[in-house]
Amino acid sequence: DQQVKQNSPSLSVQEGRISILNCDYTNSMFDYFLWYKKYPAEGPTFLISISSIKDKNEDGRFTVFLNKSAKHLSLHIVPSQPGDSAVYFCAASAGTSGTYKYIFGTGTRLKVLA
Amino acid sequence: SQTIHQWPATLVQPVGSPLSLECTVEGTSNPNLYWYRQAAGRGLQLLFYSVGIGQISSEVPQNLSASRPQDRQFILSSKKLLLSDSGFYLCAWSRGRYEQYFGPGTRLTVT
Numbered sequence: 001d002q003q004v005k006q007n008s009p010s011l012s013v014q015e016g017r018i019s020i021l022n023c024d025y026t027n028s029m030f031d032y033f034l035w036y037k038k039y040p041a042e043g044p045t046f047l048i049s050i051s052s053i054k055d056k057n058e059d060g061r062f063t064v065f066l067n068k069s070a071k072h073l074s075l076h077i078v079p080s081q082p083g084d085s086a087v088y089f090c091a092a093s094a095g096t097s098g099t100y101k102y103i104f105g106t107g108t109r110l111k112v113l114a
Numbered sequence: 115s116q117t118i119h120q121w122p123a124t125l126v127q128p129v130g131s132p133l134s135l136e137c138t139v140e141g142t143s144n145p146n147l148y149w150y151r152q153a154a155g156r157g158l159q160l161l162f163y164s165v166g167i168g169q170i171s172s173e174v175p176q177n178l179s180a181s182r183p184q185d186r187q188f189i190l191s192s193k194k195l196l197l198s199d200s201g202f203y204l205c206a207w208s209r210g211r212y213e214q215y216f217g218p219g220t221r222l223t224v225t
Contacts, residue, residue: 042218044204093211
């Protein structure tokens, strides 16, 4: 049972435009969410987080939106740059579990075209 | 600042041989530690996590084991590797339940 889903395996965007990466989850107990960027043969790099008490969090070019009723979150990158080309993972955890475990999605490969 | 080290970076091992991957964290104390595996074209699968010395929780029953002999050291082991153990192994640490920070990873190829 895939509790965290990234249904788009890949996405291509023109440089300077907005990239929107989507993530859906099924467990209503998830209350903290993370986004990571990963280059090949490297460890993931933390980008941005959001708690379920918020519906939006911004950090520079990155904004994460959370729609709890739809169990959906999205990462917006504006403007997109060629260096943003990477695989992006979302992850979710349930605070009530007490175990600090995150469930990761399968990733979306973003390609930003110059 | 905190840093996380993993070694080796790459490893090629024959089927049936043992495995030991090491992860150490600097600049923090009593971190939560995690081992993940990323198989080719797949997401990140949590294998083990630890909230303290000697405390190991296993997420996926398999051919691997983990140990935490010291506060900032996490070791992934196997007595006999299988072909299916090939993948990219990642160690991570966190403070409580918040962001996890990953090491550079180890590429394991079992032949």
